[in-house]
Amino acid sequence: MTSAPARYVHLDGETAELTNRLIALATRGLPAMYRAESDEFAFTRVFTPGNAGFSAHLSGKSLRYAAIVALGVGWLPSAEQPALLGGHDLDSFVARLVEQQSTSTNLGDIALVVWAAAQTSHRLLPDALLRLSEFDRRTAPEYVVEAAWVVSALATARGQADVEEHLAQARKRLLDSVRPGSPVFPHVTGPGLVKPYREHVACFADQVYPIQALARLHHSGADKEALDAARTTAEQICRLQGPDGQWWWFYDARTGDVVEGYPVYTVHQHAMGPMALLDLAEAGGGDYAEPIRKGLRWLLGPAELGPGGEPMLLDEPGLTVRKVFRGDPRKIVRAAHTLTTKVRPGLKLPLVDRVYKPADLDRECRPYEFGWLYFAWLASLNAPAKQATAESAGR
Template sequence: MNPGNKPPLEANAPINPGSDAHPAGMRQRGERPVPALLHHCSALLHAMYDGGSGLFSYSTRIVGGSYVNDFQHPLKLRYTINTLLGIQQALQFYPLDWELDRMIEQFLRANRAAITNPADCGLTLALLARANDPRQQEFINQIQKILEGGNANNLSAQDLGWMLFGCTNAARIGQRQADKDLADELYRTIRDRLIVPETGLPHFSLTGLRRRCTSFGGVVYILQSLAEYGSTFQNEEAVALFRHGASTVIGLQGPQGEWPWFIDAKRGAVLDWYQVYSVHQDAMAMLWLFPALDFGMEQARPAIERSYRWLFGNNQIGASMMKRDPFFIHRSHRRDEPLERPRRLARSAVSILLHRPSRLRATGITLNPECRSYHIGWILYAWAGREGFAEFTELELLQ
């Protein structure tokens, strides 16, 4: 099993200390021709990058034909980690113009003390493990302390998913049994406390209303980590959990390929469709749909095609989410109403109480004309090295 586009590496459970598990491609630039999509995404990220701070923007808009970046929101830290991971993945396959080692060094020098969130620790661990950076041990230690602190009930699906993703990468590449043991502990927590057996979906958290109101993002990161863990350690149980959850989510895809944002983990039903995010359609869904396809789940192929075709006008408002000149991808479709978040939570609570699934709206939907850097980073990560689907990767659908 080798889902996704990772270079094939030895990964025998529990671990194979004698294998040459160093992914040399992480340090060497690939020489494949760059697909049009990834060429334009890389150029857009250059416009989103601030070389002085070493950060990628929180939000970017087009004003008067030019990109305008916002670096004010603290999520710029997470978005930068995410984007560096995407660039790292793309450089395995393509000769893109990025000085990744210098960028990682600059980012950590200025921001290391601020990386304390459990999810961010997991994603940073993956980035550093894949770069063979010795500072990865600091984040392994942080994750160990988080688990020893007895605060598992406060961890979200994203926290646990990204920590498992990071520890699995560290164990796969470094071939250290201690890293494998930590990954095993995280996997058991997800399996025993987060996954709903009836649906295969994760609770978003272990307490409160959000226990049942899981987000598409939370589902994505749990499925991604299960696929990574299952394939790395040849764990058939993890693969079976992945397949169950993936099948449930494929069944929730909308009539035009859209993915819902809020999902009832217990019933496997849509609680609220909005916002419908471009990043879900063209990147984050691929983080589990590509492994599903590689595991032989052929129903994933049409789901992939319907997912990215949504961007090109095959959607509720009939508008392309992608623009050519200058290249840009609009963020989402959202309800045109105030107090969006509390209303969404209220609708979700009513849906749970009345067992009433959400419906797509015929009117009152508007386009959100911003773009986030992590979106473009996930495109690079998900699509780097992936063969096929040229209508998307070569932008044949973009008019």
């Protein structure tokens, strides 16, 4: 990059250097996550450190992650894109996504493909929108993350297709999911999708994707209610941010309090948290520079691991350690806090926190982590990706 991206204005010298390092790391690592034999992105890259370096292998495949990669890579100069997309240019890569979307039965995957097609003004956007329109149940309960992606996709498609009726229904579903008086979003938009004992538990993803979707909705059509809802949730997660910049994982959808902080995910620190807050800031929803910088700094040496702990960033192979977590069998801490807070909000068992300390690492890295990283730091609400990449290529 010959000049700092516009969103770097929210960074200081240390965090700007770290973000550049992360983008370089992603550019080295993302090609290794592509399965040449099947011409698709893997679900994850699992790695094991050793005395002679490390070993790694790919596992699974994911249309969802491929769409997120397209959303992020779309903000890079067009000449750089094929190396990150298995040799495909962005247009042909998105066309492949739309083809796969036609047989998908997952609302989140379908919505993300629409979003990617809309962001690139793709010729197959009408086909992708038709699939979403036919598949989305609209008034039935859905997972909040996927409901938010529907809003982001349709808000991005505004001006390219008539999506207003569907968007109005998707907007209502997302906003109406919040329990009265709560500052955070739940895990689902209605009953029946999760077991009753954990209906009150929501996760960090349930917060950031609605923040982002509602910010983008407001930017696309002046929706103050949506902007206010996004700001309320953003202020809550920032208020609860850990002392070392941790973005906590589980929240009580009734009160907005933290149910259980761990795991802390690397992608939340460098991509998903900043992405939502930067979109909100760009939409006129406030200034979140300090929480963003604080979250990034956690990556330089998590307090949980102590001095000289294993690094979270592996520059040469292009990998990030996925998360820091408690090594508790059967996720006993999460289960305990879920059950106690169900009985009484805020009630926890401190003993299990002390017994199972967060000092374990999940050594895997997934393609979407780098897709959202590019998106967080290179995107703009004020310019479509196709225009942005053309301008970048001309620098």
